[in-house]
Amino acid sequence: MAKKALSHIPFYPEEKLALFIDGSNLYAAARSLDFDIDYKKLLRWAAEQGRLVRAFYYTALIENEEYSPIRPLVDWLDYNGYTMVTKPTKEFVDSQGRRKIKGNMDIELAIDMMEMSDNLDHIMLFSGDGDFRRLLEAVQRKGVRVTVVSSVKTTPPMVADELRRQADHFLDLDELAPMIMREHVAKPVAAEGNEAEEFEDEIPVAVRS
Numbered sequence: 001m002a003k004k005a006l007s008h009i010p011f012y013p014e015e016k017l018a019l020f021i022d023g024s025n026l027y028a029a030a031r032s033l034d035f036d037i038d039y040k041k042l043l044r045w046a047a048e049q050g051r052l053v054r055a056f057y058y059t060a061l062i063e064n065e066e067y068s069p070i071r072p073l074v075d076w077l078d079y080n081g082y083t084m085v086t087k088p089t090k091e092f093v094d095s096q097g098r099r100k101i102k103g104n105m106d107i108e109l110a111i112d113m114m115e116m117s118d119n120l121d122h123i124m125l126f127s128g129d130g131d132f133r134r135l136l137e138a139v140q141r142k143g144v145r146v147t148v149v150s151s152v153k154t155t156p157p158m159v160a161d162e163l164r165r166q167a168d169h170f171l172d173l174d175e176l177a178p179m180i181m182r183e184h185v186a187k188p189v190a191a192e193g194n195e196a197e198e199f200e201d202e203i204p205v206a207v208r209s
Helices: 023-032 039-049 071-079 106-119 130-140 161-166 173-180 195-202
Strands: 016-022 051-061 083-088 090-093 099-102 122-126 145-150 169-172
Touching (some): 016 023, 016 039, 016 106, 023 145, 023 173, 039 051, 039 173, 051 071, 051 106, 083 106, 122 130, 130 145, 145 161, 145 173, 169 173
Parallel strands (some): 016 051, 016 122, 051 083, 122 145, 145 169
Antiparallel strands (some): 090 099
């Protein structure tokens, strides 16, 4: 497969590169752009841009459930080149008495990025969360270039303006999509309201039998 570069973002074959993927944020952005990610293609594409050191994927998992729709994806990624960082979600009741589930992975991502930054030349952050702006500033002071991957093509935009301004480069997920999208295969129509079948679009083709 020929190397696919992006003219406005410099990649160098000798630079040490790492991916930091905010799983829920990337999933939401891809869904808003109406495509599904083939994570094998994503890893292959990244490896063609430089010396890929690590690809981290962050997601929270709901424990004590008979079936978790994200578990097949997590297991597949874990066996196919990604470094998985997970933690159980926390359940709480808000002031209106509504049941809420919290699964924020920002702290885990920030710690890993800071620890890895001394051994990297280029970081690609797959998230549009503005809370990461100060994190980007900190690793940039160490001489690391940061590319943020999210989208301004969605309504509303998925990337916070302050994060996009802080990044050395911004890559719209819509531009990357032709290189990493999954080709759809025919499958039975899901029963209405079947959460597990709906989530299946997130699972790489390689997972399925």
